[in-house]
Amino acid sequence: MKIVACVKRVPTTETQAKVAADGTSLDTTGVQYMLSFYDEIAVEKAVQVKEAAGGEVTVLSLGPVDGTKEMRECLAKGADRVVLVKDEQWHTRDARATARVLADQIRALGADLVFFGRVATDRDNAAVGPMVATMLGMACVTDVVEFELDGTNVTAKRESEAGIETYTLSTPAVITCQKGLAEPRYAGLKGIMAAKKKPLDEVECAVEANQVEVKNLALPPARSAGRIVGEGAAAVPALLDALRNEAKVL
């Protein structure tokens, strides 16, 4: 079974965002990077499926050469190889341009199963996974919290406002991973040593122009200063009064 886990390098969630002097991009001075939180789940699930059903896990990313650090971590956690499509402008690409590059690579790899994080925690579009599935004509379930594979048959449970939806589908398929699907493992010393010998292919690939034009980037309007209405249970009447008569939300 050929399994692909797609990952993106994003600013850490601790990042205090600042706008660059051009007014349309993130000031990346001092910004630390990590794999997007949900992509770690995608890698873990891909490795778990390989361990149960056999096969090979390829980690695929559109990203900067600096990102090889995060890619090596994926290898240490059980992935077999990495394909890094080198792109120093990866963070400015729109969902369509990114999906097109990844879809081409996945087609070339001949993947049976493709795992994505449900959303990348930088642009928060939650679009690339289902877009890739559509481009490749693959079945796709998003926000998956439970996944079972039996031969080529997949049962996937998805979390929505309505509750838990159960889907049946066949491989080849794209799954986007929600928290709860798998708990990412720690890379042990053995894994870290093994990772050094695993292939990490850096490839070049043309990326299509964005359809998104950033006109302006700004910090959100600051909330006006609030106030402490009091201490302990004695403050409850003052709070209710404020909610009712001042904020008018009750």
Next chain:
Amino acid sequence: MSTIVVFVEQVGGAPRRSGLEALGAARGVADSVVAVVTGEGAESAAGALGTHGADKAVVVGGAGTCPDALATDVANACKEHSAKAFLAAATGAGRDLAPRVAAQLDCTLFSDCTALEKSGDGFTVQRPWLAGKLVATLGSTAPVLCATLRRNTFPVTERGGKAEVVQVSGTTDFKAVLKDVAAKTGGSLDVSEAPVVVSGGRGMQAPENFKLIEDLAAAFGNAAVGASRAVVDMGWRPHGEQVGQTGKTVSPQLYVAVGISGAIQHLAGMKTAKVIVAINKDPEAPIFKLADYGIVGDAFEVLPALTAAVQELRKQG
């Protein structure tokens, strides 16, 4: 003449409010608005959409159980009407559908938009980046602007008007098929759509103490329970309740944070709430910098008093 196609979710014949908000957003910037509805009860839902801004309602038969087929049907509606934009609410269903429709139209996607305006021949949108730490104003060169809209953000249009209702039989090329929906217990509201959210954090000290949070939510009547990442990671609460950068982004009318210090990742997920109340023992907790109203105190003492007071208030009507 610009036409916008809007996917409107409906449950048992009643359109969801988030779908009506999307219709309202479309009405504000389009000459003509076409709604697409599907699933059991779609026909009666379609009939009601004229008063909320739809000129036409397309009822798609059969696709309610298959997301990829529905995407094909919606993309076909966009092509047939030469739509300049496709909109859906940023709900679980909308966020699943929209990228597939966008890909079929060879367009990119603008997710979770908080503003939509006309700009020359096209549109400008606003949407959060980095979970709301930044607000981006974006133009589009896509042939069709495909966007999902944040809930509780766009107004619902009320007008006289009837929508022309058209039936189409959807595609039957199903790739993934919905077999079953296990509804949530007690019909409780999802944290991302409730008008009031009561969230608990580490300050609740133990999972059983969330009973106090649930009691306050029940007292409000229209509230959902939320949680910080810390308590979800400890297994005290299900991850569906997590508010923050790696959980859900919420914009309720009222957000009550109890025993939550206010890590930057949590604040990113709730700072667009209309009114924020914080209850925390630590007067230095960062949550107080964001809160409109704060009570410094022990949650175990404040919560029962607040619950009783809210119950009393509601009894008085």
